[in-house]
């Protein structure tokens with residue numbers, strides 16, 4: 461099926477007389493006639509549900525839709541994008557292991573990898589996404605277990621050369637994990653370019669209405685864990701905590717990763733998505749293809765307007781020909797990227813502050829990828845503890861404004877931006 465059709469109808473085909481809309485199975489637990497029936501579920505010998513911390517039918521329907529959209533073989537929902545990225549990495553990394561990651565990833569993920577996972581004994585090397593193949597190769601260590609990047613990074617808006625990163629990962633016998641939150645599978649399917657695992661903060665465009673925090677992990681089913689069994693013992697040797705199951709043997713390339721993440725990590729960490737949130741996420745997915753088109757049109761219109769304005773020093777948007785990421789965007793994002801644009805005001809910190817105060821339509825929020833346009837000046841909010849020098853080093857200079865273009869009329873958005881620039 462075409463991606464547009466999957467957005468609307470994927471994951472769920474009701475039978476005769478069954479509900480047309482995805483049912484919300486708001487139940488923590490499920491009833492069985494015999495202990496033997498339930499035992500088979502615990503032994504992963506039968507499919508079914510026993511406790512919603514591990515799996516829930518509503519969540520599975522929505523995960524299936526996201527799986528179909530990405531062209532994967534298995535998927536799961538998580539409580540947030542943070543949980544999705546943590547699970548995707550921790551499913552194959554343990555104390556003593558190492559990750560190679562793009563340096564421009566979302567701050568929360570950067571912190572997760574560089575601080576929290578470091579406390580667990582997992583180290584990382586961060587590389588410039590525009591590094592050469594040789595520089596990328598040099599970042600690997602014998603204990604490297606995964607490569608991580610974002611298709612379009614938040615908030616740097618860099619575009620990942622997925623093929624380059626996949627080639628390097630595979631040359632070292634490890635998978636490439638790509639956070640595909642910003643373009644969504646409507647604008648890019650990383651598996652088609654060699655990525656092995658895809659993650660999402662479904663909180664963003666997939667939900668699209670600022671309604672429900674959530675995440676997702678999708679497996680391409682292509683990475684051959686058994687061919688690198690010495691690196692991935694968690695998948696390729698018996699799991700004592702799960703009745704001695706060897707995931708890669710029992711569930712193959714197609715199912716091992718998600719089965720292990722569900723059976724082991726969901727069981728132990730419980731970062732599950734609620735059925736109600738999954739239902740709302742599905743409502744968002746039903747219009748994702750239509751909304752992404754408008755988000756991209758508005759992003760491009762705003763970026764072009766800003767680029768031509770004398771009070772704007774620079775604009776970061778990969779759709780613009782002036783962007784250093786334009787060639788990568790044409791390759792990986794031919795139908796559009798996303799609605800997030802960032803730009804610097806020529807007047808510096810003070811100009812950014814005046815501009816933000818003067819906006820009428822665009823609201824000040826830490827969020828992005830919402831139906832309503834929102835914006836943020838990191839220097840005066842999320843990064844306010846830093847001085848100008850520290851801000852520059854962190855890639856969020858004082859004059860930078862991140863604007864997430866919503867679904868309003870681009871004429872109205874530009875008029876709002878123009879009047880706010882006039883106030884400077």
Ligand SMILES: Cc1ncc(COP(=O)(O)O)c(C=O)c1O
Pocket residue numbers: 540541542543545566568569610613614639641642660661662663673674675
């Ligand atoms: C690219 C990206 N990945 C992951 C996350 C974390 O997602 P969540 O806020 O749903 O935990 C975010 C949040 O902004 C993000 O932008």
